[in-house]
Amino acid sequence: MSKKTVLLLLAPSVLILLGFFVLPLIVVLNNSIMDETGSITFHHYLQYFKDSHYLSITWKSIKISLLATFITLLIGYFIAYFTTRYIKSKKLKRVAYIVIISPLFTSAVVRSFGWMVILGNNGFINNTLLALGIISEPIKLLYTETGIIIGLVYILAPFMILSITTVLENIDSRLEEAASDLGLGPFQTFLKVTLPLTVPGILAGSVMVFSLAISAYVTPAMLSGGKVQLIATVIYEQMMQVFNYQFGSAVAFAVLIFSFLIIGLNHYLLRSDWVEEGRR
Amino acid sequence: MISKVAMWTIGSFLLLFLAFPLLVLINVSFTELNYLSFPGEGFTLKWYQKVFEDASYIDSFLYSFKLSGVATICAILIGIPASYALARNNFKGKGFVMNLISSPLLLPQIFLGLALLQFFYYFTNSPQSFLALVVAHIIITLPYVVRTCVNSFIGISPYIEEAGRDLGAGQWKTFFFVTLPLMKSSIVAATLFSFAVSWINVEVTIFLTSADQMALPVKMFNYVQYSIDPMIAAVSAITIYIAFILILIIDMLVGIENIASK
Numbered sequence: 001m002s003k004k005t006v007l008l009l010l011a012p013s014v015l016i017l018l019g020f021f022v023l024p025l026i027v028v029l030n031n032s033i034m035d036e037t038g039s040i041t042f043h044h045y046l047q048y049f050k051d052s053h054y055l056s057i058t059w060k061s062i063k064i065s066l067l068a069t070f071i072t073l074l075i076g077y078f079i080a081y082f083t084t085r086y087i088k089s090k091k092l093k094r095v096a097y098i099v100i101i102s103p104l105f106t107s108a109v110v111r112s113f114g115w116m117v118i119l120g121n122n123g124f125i126n127n128t129l130l131a132l133g134i135i136s137e138p139i140k141l142l143y144t145e146t147g148i149i150i151g152l153v154y155i156l157a158p159f160m161i162l163s164i165t166t167v168l169e170n171i172d173s174r175l176e177e178a179a180s181d182l183g184l185g186p187f188q189t190f191l192k193v194t195l196p197l198t199v200p201g202i203l204a205g206s207v208m209v210f211s212l213a214i215s216a217y218v219t220p221a222m223l224s225g226g227k228v229q230l231i232a233t234v235i236y237e238q239m240m241q242v243f244n245y246q247f248g249s250a251v252a253f254a255v256l257i258f259s260f261l262i263i264g265l266n267h268y269l270l271r272s273d274w275v276e277e278g279r280r
Numbered sequence: 281m282i283s284k285v286a287m288w289t290i291g292s293f294l295l296l297f298l299a300f301p302l303l304v305l306i307n308v309s310f311t312e313l314n315y316l317s318f319p320g321e322g323f324t325l326k327w328y329q330k331v332f333e334d335a336s337y338i339d340s341f342l343y344s345f346k347l348s349g350v351a352t353i354c355a356i357l358i359g360i361p362a363s364y365a366l367a368r369n370n371f372k373g374k375g376f377v378m379n380l381i382s383s384p385l386l387l388p389q390i391f392l393g394l395a396l397l398q399f400f401y402y403f404t405n406s407p408q409s410f411l412a413l414v415v416a417h418i419i420i421t422l423p424y425v426v427r428t429c430v431n432s433f434i435g436i437s438p439y440i441e442e443a444g445r446d447l448g449a450g451q452w453k454t455f456f457f458v459t460l461p462l463m464k465s466s467i468v469a470a471t472l473f474s475f476a477v478s479w480i481n482v483e484v485t486i487f488l489t490s491a492d493q494m495a496l497p498v499k500m501f502n503y504v505q506y507s508i509d510p511m512i513a514a515v516s517a518i519t520i521y522i523a524f525i526l527i528l529i530i531d532m533l534v535g536i537e538n539i540a541s542k
Contacts, residue, residue, distance in 0.1 A: 016472065115301055117304050256391055
């Protein structure tokens, strides 16, 4: 293909991304460091980081996101391991994959709504526990941080599962066979061979889930009924209700830089030796 | 043996956890009760009937359908040529172009939404318009289109195209009559995948949707904040059916495990 043809084929995609993706990001950055008169200021960032109210929201968001990521990792790893190692029949595997992927094809609104029905005071969990006599009063799940974490875990699980599945599928099964031939039990084989080999998938999945969790808006808004404030809800409020674009941009940019730091850390870890060791 | 039974029990339980909220919504959409309680009681189609009689929901369905359709067609039309160029050539800046196209996947969606809102606010007088939404949706679907199509183009041997040219077809003719037909199922899969990504999007859409013309997920989001009833469960159930149909078609065309392990 001639250079001109390549350029011609790429031009529409590249132009639309430069114009409507890169440029808007520059506008946001620009807005976040501008005051009303148009001169440069870090006032909006300081306003955020000096305010104890916003700082406590930030910690809460980080705490919830970390917890959600950790639980997602446990559940996701189990499902990925189960699907790739235990389900032998092709048909069943297909069904499992469809179950794993189908949540990704329905909107976060629908999936969170499902949990509202399950978690509410008259919801499935409370009704079941009440009927069984385990509790005497409904436990508060919906509109609490617990509810948000359950929702986030559910919404983000497919991303974790897919990223670990990809790694698990590509592990040479002879390695695991060799380990058991050399006398390791199944659990030890898993701990000493399989688990270290899947570290790249674990890291990639965790980073993705964490950055999705900390920027998630819909699920926390629905499952907390607006009662729990998180960074993403602050950003949304500033943009859509207070119309303070400068402040909203500054908060958003701070979150963005934070998640890029984590993505960078992940890249660094993935290249470091101890993961290489595992891959060998 | 015990560990195997335990694995299967926990594994099936967790897989059920993934399907559970969707099954709950389908169940309560048929309930005869006037409030949401799972499991629902009896069987009735009245909530579906109510949805179809509500003009505002039909409007939102159609609006979302139009939006996702237009955005997907645009993403396919600009994504396929780009994928072809990326799959068949090595050139300076290829890494940059690949990263640029996939970066909307890395960026938190709420950020993209607020960035486009400000952008359209400064450069046009109506930030919340159909055009703004189409542009936003092209950007979020393009990475999926390009990823699927690049892989598929790489899977087609360049020798087949060479044979086409040797037999006298020009470059363009070869592309349209040899390469594209081989890509048929991947293109359909990419189209459906991209449609689904656009169809379910809330985070970006919510910033760019105007109050008088709401995309379906945004309308549902605004609705459930104030009241939840079996009718909105019926709307949800309809979107779940659509999701299942899309997944089954993609599975038939390219195999769901191919999408899964990428």
